[in-house]
Amino acid sequence: MLKQILQGMVVGIANIIPGVSGGTMMVAMGLYDKLIHSITHLKSEFKQSMKLLIPIFAGAGIAIVVLSKLFEFLLDTYPIPTNFAFCGLIIGSLPFIVKKVKGHSVTIGKIIPFLVFFAIVILMAMLGETGGKTADVTFGLINVIKLFFVGVVAAATMVVPGVSGSMMLMLLGYYDVILKTINLFVDSLVKFDMAGLMQGVGVLAPFGVGVLIGIGVIAKLIEFIFSKAEIHAYYGIIGLIVASPIAILMKTNWSGVSVFTIGAGVITFGLGWLIANKLGGE
Numbered sequence: 001m002l003k004q005i006l007q008g009m010v011v012g013i014a015n016i017i018p019g020v021s022g023g024t025m026m027v028a029m030g031l032y033d034k035l036i037h038s039i040t041h042l043k044s045e046f047k048q049s050m051k052l053l054i055p056i057f058a059g060a061g062i063a064i065v066v067l068s069k070l071f072e073f074l075l076d077t078y079p080i081p082t083n084f085a086f087c088g089l090i091i092g093s094l095p096f097i098v099k100k101v102k103g104h105s106v107t108i109g110k111i112i113p114f115l116v117f118f119a120i121v122i123l124m125a126m127l128g129e130t131g132g133k134t135a136d137v138t139f140g141l142i143n144v145i146k147l148f149f150v151g152v153v154a155a156a157t158m159v160v161p162g163v164s165g166s167m168m169l170m171l172l173g174y175y176d177v178i179l180k181t182i183n184l185f186v187d188s189l190v191k192f193d194m195a196g197l198m199q200g201v202g203v204l205a206p207f208g209v210g211v212l213i214g215i216g217v218i219a220k221l222i223e224f225i226f227s228k229a230e231i232h233a234y235y236g237i238i239g240l241i242v243a244s245p246i247a248i249l250m251k252t253n254w255s256g257v258s259v260f261t262i263g264a265g266v267i268t269f270g271l272g273w274l275i276a277n278k279l280g281g282e
Helices: 002-016 022-028 032-040 046-077 079-091 094-101 108-127 141-159 165-172 175-191 194-251 259-279
Strands: none
Touching: 002 022, 002 046, 002 165, 022 032, 022 079, 022 141, 022 194, 032 046, 032 194, 046 079, 046 175, 079 194, 079 259, 094 194, 108 194, 141 165, 141 194, 165 175, 175 194
């Protein structure tokens, strides 16, 4: 249970940071197949599915609510060591994924999904360099509908390995406002500020419903793909994972680079690798 909560926290932290993929972290932690199965078989295997989903989603929720401010601070103050830690987490997951395709011959048909999904991540990183303007989320029917569909899109990109849901929110112009609303909601909850709580609910409720529906829909699609072309799908995921550290480093603020920050980055990379090895696997 504790291990699964910690795994969920890693996934939650990944979904906070633009350029880092929550789906990739699920793969890194050895959770991806089991999570997709639990979501798509929730009705038929309710008890078994909830045993996995509750601690994972609880951990992710804790990370998003409690650690969002911390990681905002770390990325602003120590961007190089922080991003190196995520690179270590991602690269440390590769041995677990490579095992999935071990024993299968390498063919052009398998290399193609590797290259396609590698290119998708790099392209997303290049597009992500230009953040969108902050969206209007004042309460109203049109904005509620927009928030719902933004939640659907964000959930789909959060689940797909290698694609950053937070980066997609940034491109749509909703990243800053969603993160600030989460922080506002937590602050209002601590202070028992009902006006702040209602304002937060007005934004987070339609967005959250969209996220839940989006996760269910994309999980069904991913399960279908794996049932038809499992090895090819894993080659695509390997392409996503290999490209992700490159994408993260492309988006890193290098203005404060020095011998010290690079040295700290090497250490945090090693820590990330170690965490991936401890929390990863079956």
